[in-house]
Amino acid sequence: MNKSLRLVGLAVAAGVLLAACSTPAAAPTVAPAKPGEPTKAAAPAAKTIRWRTRPGDAAEQKVYEELNKLANDKLKDKGITVVYDPGVNQDYFVKVKTELAAGTAPDIFWVGGVEVADFVATGKIADIKPLIDSDKSFNLGDFYKGPVGELTRDGKIYGLPRDISTMVTYYNADLFKAAGLTSPKDLAAQGKWDWAALMDASKKLTDSSKQQYGIGFGNWWGPAWGYFVQAAGGSIFNKDRTGCGLDTPDTAEGAKAAKSLYDNKYIPAGDADGEALFNAGKVGMYFNGRWFTPGVRANAKFQWDVVEMPKGKVNSTWLFWGPYLVGSKADQAAAWEVLKVITSAEAMGKVANMGSNIPARSDKAAVDTFLASAPPANNQAFIKGTEYAANEAPVWAGNWSDFSGKVQTAWDDMIAGKVKPEDFGKTACAAGASTFKK
Amino acid sequence: MSRILRTPFEKALAMVLLLIVGLFIIFPFIYMFASSLKESSDIVKVPPELFPAAPKWNNYAEVLEVVPIGTQLLNSAIVTLGVTVGWLLTSTLAGYAFARLEFPGRDLLFSAFLGTLMVPFVVLIVPMYRIMVELSWVDKLVALIVPWVSTAYGTFLLRQAFMNIPKELEEAAQIDGAGRWGTLFKVALPLVGPALATLATLAFLYSWNSFTWPLIIISSPGTKVVTQGLMDLQALYAGTRLNLVLAGSTLAVAPTLLAYLLAQRYFIEGVATTGLAGR
């Protein structure tokens, strides 16, 4: 009697474990489970390629779902099924890195331009130069040279750019009119859109009684320290990008300019909340990339447009871009086919149409499709920026996420008054020095 | 007899204070639910208004469209069920062993069990992740269940419960020839019902709300749990549709709130008697 009870007890325990192992794994993961097998597929059998990119918001996600449909249509007769996986948004790069480590990463995935070095260092990213060279129908020269250059290293090419986006100043035309100010677009046409004009507009558009702000931007390297330092003539890195280059008087000028915006309370300090405030009509100007457009289109109930970034000592903006990388474990031939489709002119046309980004192809047709995608009316502002934009670029000689985090902390301290603008560059370089390889 | 509040005035004052504090504690939930029914632009309006002019129940439908919350709710339910059953089984067995059986090293082993409660989870994240990779459990619900089935806390709770029931019944059963296992299942177990109910509710709370581990281990949309879905919703809509974000939060919080309202006694009493609410 005792023995059987004991056995029953153990059996139940074992049963629970087995049940836990088998059922949950089977049931909800039926759909995504398949893509793990494609590499073993025989020639005519269906292959599945899983790809992922990170949408900035729901409107952008729709665009990529459209692209997925397009890819499936085009590759049906080649026997390739394409699955789009949006991944996570917060900690997107952490997710992909851990998946690469575990061997469960998607076959093709997007990363930000600055992340390329970190990913290549994992040793799990495919070199697609052989695929490019052996494909006569494909012309690498169709893509913007900047991003392609950043993807080339030691004779290898690590991916294709998904799209590009220059940073511009979005503005609320209604607020400008109500304040009796010349619109930034007109100022730019007259050559008067500079930091003086920026400060002036920020001041006049700020009305604390209405909780209205003159200007806003996210507190990250793009619109914050990146822009202000570079527009003041400074530079984030030293010449060959092997060390910090912030310790210059130009950096101090940029820091001072940014700080004055915070000190005068022309800017809502929140990060993503600033975007919500702009969409609600409470912020006069907002620095952001093209990815902001679909959200503004969908939500803004006021007249708005865009203009190039105001000129500091020099004209400066960023060329944000991100490549699709191919995992080295993926079926290279199938992945290449999918990659070609999602970076084709047709795909880029869709992206441009839906407004989320600028095609990475620099041919006239692509640019024209983009310019026609309004609002905003002044799409030319994005294209103008490509003339002098600084490329977002990977840091091969160090660890970008660590470095930028430390610089950000120094910047935040400066904004809070704990570090003087003159000392920001020095502090940032001191903190960031350890992130570069010796 | 009250010891501190003597006069009716003092009592009334105390009631008012308790009410005000209660309002502060509950207010965030009222705001969450009320805002989930507004237009997004109403949430960022200044000055803010608490209640929507016209409740937009449609927001919930929209959330359900955008985020596969149905699948996620199912996943969360599966994981929670697995962990709860696991906790009940393992804690009952181990708790009884510590409470009633004698064996070499018992007290030392129990102290070790208690010691595990002091180790911060973050110490284990990195190696646990590597172990999951070795077992190929990455991105599977198994990883959310099996490693968490053994619980020192549950063992402790059940041990207390078993120690509190009178020994006579068990001794009588043993005299009648029942073995240890028989005694456990036939005699002792039925007497610790409340403790089991408490443990079950705490298991539910713990696994439904966990998000750190799923964040690291699960990435496929079809395998995600509710807490992850909520984080994704936030990231997608933080700048544009705050109302949807809050609707999602309400959906994520509702099951635990509901369970709490129904089983309040067990939640509170469990915490009170052992003073621990799991990790």
Add this chain to the structure above:
Amino acid sequence: MTARKRREAFDAFSMLAPTLLGLLVFFAFPLAYSLVLSVTDTRLFGDANFVGLDNYVKALGDPTFHRALGNTLLFSAATLVVSVVPALFLAVLLNEKLPAQAFFRGIYFVPVVASVVGVSLLWRYLLNFDFGFINYGIRELGKVLGTKWEGVPWLTNSNIALISVILVFSWKTIGYNMVILLSGLQSISKPLYEAAAIDGASRWQAFRSITMPMLSPTTFFVLVTTLINCLQVFDIPYALGWTRSSTAGPADSMLTNSVHLYREGFINSQMGYASALAWVLFAIIMIITFVQFRMSNRWVNYE
């Protein structure tokens, strides 16, 4: 050992088997593994080299680690007060058998059951400088008092951001502490108070010489568990402090040791270093808890 005793031991171990197995595989082994990792330079991928105590030395000299430690200690000290003292006060009130006692007890406990992810987002909106309700309340209060209060930059000022974490964490745990303290109060035997009343003791004297000492084991328990939870806090600062630049709040002001270790391990891919940080944190928790236990001899009354 007699046959009976052997039988008992066998039964015991077979009952313990599932739990023991689980704890061995999923707790003890990872624990040991993390110790091993901490003396290597493992990244998220690939080869690991033995580096001895380099990671630990690096931690001691790492300014980010210092910032995290400072934040964690400050946060813990403040939360101990903010989340325990009001809990005690409320417990005392609720012990007075006022009407609707169960209702209040229920209400205060609600935040404890809500998921961290759900409430963190909610609090980000509540604490927003412009449209958040907290600042709205502050401004209205200012108007009533005849002054102009601008509102507090809860999440965007690096001096104040940690206060927001303290606030949300305490809000979430006050009910839990209160329930424990209440049950402790309820177990103090009434005859003690009656005797004190007969002796002419005032309410305050009774509180000081009966309630506080008799409650001290419970109070001690609450303090120890709250402190341990505070030192390893991850969820709330992580969710509240997440920014697009990957810092934990402005200038890492919401960075606690656990968040720092997560960032080093999973964002910067420094698994070896992250493991060392974890063990340093563990050691700190053990030391502080040990000190607490030692100090308890002076003020905790066990019967």
